[in-house]
């Protein structure tokens with residue numbers, strides 16, 4: 001085991017994939033390769049594991065960790081492009097897919113600008129080759145837009161006050177570091193968090209990270225694409241870490257289990273919901289107390305499983 005990242009719900013996720021010899025399994029979020037290694041053990045030299053990660057550091061780490069296995073292909077790409085990338089390899093259908101969403105412990109600890117606990121350059125990009133940094137957004141967005149993002153992606157009730165404080169602060173000095181941003185937020189709304197066991201900047205940082213990496217759109221698109229290309233009896237397994245991610249997983253699963261998503265006012269269904277999966281987890285699987293005490297990062301995780309009909 002490396003200390004790059006401790007895999008969450010490892011046994012539960014891999015056993016839910018129900019891997020048969022010769023299967024083609026996709027790990028959409030390789031990270032340190034912990035889940036992938038268990039998948040490869042189950043494949044036992046047959047079939048193929050195809051791993052994706054948009055972060056080159058993760059690809060390099062997983063390449064080292066999975067060196068002993070030859071039945072694998074690791075791809076440095078956003079899982080948004082999953083279907084196209086598989087198509088380029090002449091793969092139209094798969095037997096199983098795992099999404100372990102969010103960031104790895106390595107990304108949080110590696111001076112990549114995700115952490116409000118240290119003073120780092122305010123970057124937050126999972127893929128450092130593309131897109132704008134967190135600093136570029138924080139210093140340039142209109143106050144109203146910033147407030148909406150902090151509200152919608154961070155579920156921060158005090159988003160307007162936070163946005164105001166950021167705009168005031170940046171008129172005096174460019175906001176270039178995580179500590180600067182964390183202090184601005186804490187000074188403004190720290191009082192509201194004094195009884196909660198989380199840092200006052202937690203929600204603001206979550207919002208900016210989701211914005212920088214356009215995380216929710218990729219999840220929405222890729223979950224549907226994954227369900228579309230699953231073979232009959234193929235499994236989709238998703239681990240989410242906060243309510244915005246979990247809501248997308250739940251809704252995508254329900255829609256694909258045939259639940260209409262048309263507004264109540266419409267007399268006939270126009271959304272085209274069809275029953276193509278069976279939801280195997282009526283309630284999500286959550287980590288045991290033992291796992292939570294061993295790995296506090298697992299605390300908020302929820303695992304949902306669907307089986308293609």
Ligand SMILES: C[S@@+](CC[C@H](N)C(=O)[O-])C[C@H]1O[C@@H](n2cnc3c(N)ncnc32)[C@H](O)[C@@H]1O
Nearest residue numbers: 007029031032033034035053054055078079100
């Ligand atoms: C929680 S970690 C995965 C850890 C992994 N399961 C393990 O056992 O080591 C999430 C990983 O997904 C990657 N990731 C997040 N969103 C992505 C996306 N849209 N496309 C590709 N990779 C993504 C991150 O870069 C990160 O390395």
